[in-house]
Amino acid sequence: MGKLIVSLSPHAHGTDSVERNMYGVIIALMPALIVSLVLFGIGSAIVCATSVLACVVFEWAIAKYILKSQRTTVCDGSAILTGLLLGFNLPSNLPVWIIIIGALVAIGVGKMSFGGLGSNLFNPALVGRCFLLVSFPAQMTSWPQAGQLTSYLDAETGATPLSVMKWAIKSGDASVLEQLPGSLSLMIGMPDSCQAGAGSLGEVCGLALLLGLAFMLWRKIITWHTPVSVLLTVFVLSGLLHLSNPAYADPIAVLFSGGLMLGAIFMATDYVTSPMCGRGQIVYGVGIGLLTVIIRNWGAYPEGMSFAILIMNAFTPLINTYIKPKRFGEVTKK
Structure with a gap:
């Protein structure tokens, strides 16, 4: 036996x-x-x-x-x-x-x-x-243009799409946004009339980052709650701003500019510094999206993703305290 x-x-x-x-x-x-x-x-x-x-x-x-x-x-x-x-x-x-x-x-x-x-x-x-x-x-904040294989040695630098958006807001001149590359160029990171590929080296190709998101969702490494809530919040708020004033860039350009995709997919989803349950992750993601839009449009820096994530990291313990998953076996009182 x-x-x-x-x-x-x-x-x-x-x-x-x-x-x-x-x-x-x-x-x-x-x-x-x-x-x-x-x-x-x-x-x-x-x-x-x-x-x-x-x-x-x-x-x-x-x-x-x-x-x-x-x-x-x-x-x-x-x-x-x-x-x-x-x-x-x-x-x-x-x-x-x-x-x-x-x-x-x-x-x-x-x-x-x-x-x-x-x-x-x-x-x-x-x-x-x-x-x-x-x-x-x-x-x-010295951004080499894309396409320079020796960019570490003799890089030619210039404005990024985010700095163009920032200048359009400050000047109130919507025609400044005509300097922005097309949505496809922003998505794949290929430079055209503007420096579509200018910026931090890991953030210039939104399509590559979305492929990474699809892989992590498929492998169940992360859930959809945080990245989707961040991106959706930024899209909605940016769309409302664009409708109210054309000097604000359209939401598609905003989504694929700067470190938004990189932050939403790979930084905000960090296990340790993000909330434990899905509802908490949605609140967390909405907070990141809101802060990003505020800092990008009215803050001192063109980019606000990093600061937004760090601020919401500080709120993670509070979110975990008040938004908890239902305990296994718990009976809800009617």
């Missing part, structure tokens, strides 16, 4: 794991990475490689020599993902030493100071990105 083993729940185990999900997100980022290599060449390769390597080294060093941890976490994919996302939020001509500082802040301040993976309050890659934006504004 076999032994009867009594153990604590849960008794049913799935194949889900931190490593599986982290590397799944990394795979989802590959289309955008390939496009960035095609559009920005050596600059994209240097920025991404430096960012990933620095994040991995800093996480290993901090865990081993500062936190004195016996367990290394560099193989779970989280440091690689943080480095890749940080690189995606940087211009392709950013000096290596600035990238290393950003990686140190992302890992050391944004992640490990809270206790490591699963304990951080804010998205580490965005912590690093916003620190660099505040500390090195000139270097962080």
